[in-house]
Amino acid sequence: MKLGLNLGYWQRSADDATETVRLAERLGYDSVWTAEAYGSDAFTPLAWYGARTSRIKLGTSVAQISARTPVATAMTAMTLDHLTGGRLMLGIGASGPQVVEGWYGQRFAQPLARTREYVDIMRKVWRREEPVTNDGRHYPLPLPDSIGKPLKSITHPLRADIPLYLGAEGPKNVALSAEIADGWLPLFAFPSKIREMYGEALSGAHADFDIAAMVMVIINDDVKQALNAVKMMLTLYIGGMGAKQRNFHADIIGRMGFADAAEHIQALYLSGKKDEAFHAIPDELADGISLVGPAGRIKERLEAWRASPVTSLLVMGPRDEQSLTTVRDLVLG
Structure with a gap:
């Protein structure tokens, strides 16, 4: 099992995790990942950390497809991959209607079809075999009835096969990940339930x-x-x-077997009763998707992750040397 460090969102100038990333690299962590929602972006912190490290892989978890056109993301990925010596791992995701329609001002319709087109266009850019065209309805290239013409990137990619991951929660999106991507980035994973929830969706994944x-x-x-x-x-x-009408995070908790709890928690939260919503979270749920407690307890609970289909653990939380070292020893030791 590979070990990565997920830093989440960059929030402020004081949130410079350079020393943490350097430490993770020295300790043998395979990768470091950054995220975006509706504030900071995922790529800029990676460029910052990539300039200050030499070996650790650099992942986006995830870059939102509605934030950029497919070629814009392909250009950013290609540039960052060059500058860091081929260390980028590009994770993308469709996000949800609240962010896509409320923040980016775009329609959320047909996220699977949009994702498929998006990936296809990026790979055409990186392969650089011919001018990039796309006949799909979501990202037509060149734009119909325009003076635009197909173009081929003037930059030669360092790698035409930049590793591509999809952030996915629903079974259909997970199946799409298995079909077209190099990896899947589950936000909430209950290790003992993964095969039951996604076995069929993952059946098409390569070795x-x-x-x-x-x-x-x-x-x-x-x-x-x-x-x-x-x-x-x-x-x-x-x-x-x-x-309220569409919350993919609540949906996945429901598929884990906590549907009633998820509905109750969401209702409490949206009515302003956040403290009651907090107390309504079942211990079994919180414990099942995390690794918490003394080191010995975490070591025992790691066995469920080792027995699951998970191949990389992207840990969130540890930042100091003692914690990062303990986690390294527990996972890789």
Whole structure:
């Protein structure tokens, strides 16, 4: 199992994780990942950290497809991959209607079809075999009834096969990941339920398909206190990271077997009862998707992850040397 560090969103000038990334590289972590939602972008921090490291891989988890046209993302990826010596791992995702329509001002319709077109166009850019065209309805190239003409990138990519991951939660999107991508980035993974939930969707994956699961890791002798930190995150995602009519995070919690709890939590959160929503998170859910408690407990619970289809753990939480070293020893030792 490979080990990565997920830093999440960059929020402020003080949130410079350069020393943490350098430490992770020295400790043998395989990759570091950054995210975007509706604030900072995912690529700029990676460029910053990539300039200050030499070996650790650099991943976006995830870059939102509605934020950029396919060729813009392909150009950014190609440039960053060059500048960092071929270390980029490009994770993209469709996000959800609340962000896509409320922040980017675009329609969320047909996310699977849009993602497929998006990936196809990026790979055409990187392959550089001919001027890029696309007959799809979502990203037509060149634009019909215009003076535009097909173009071929003037920059030669360092790699025409930049590793591509999809952030996906629904079974159809996971199946798309298995079909067209190099890996899948699940936000919430309950290791003992992955095969039951996604076995059929993953059946088309190739042998080297990487399931890189994000997991909160909190080393703390007080298990309840550690679980509370996980519950705070879940409260926000289940309750507020999505519209009432469509919240993919709440949906996935439901498919894990907590549908009633997810509906109750969302209702409480949206009615302003955030504290009650927090207390409504089941311990079993918070514990199942995370690795928390004393090191010995985490070591025991890692066995469920090793028995699952997960091939990379992208840990969220550890930043100091002691925690990063302990996690390294537990996962890779």
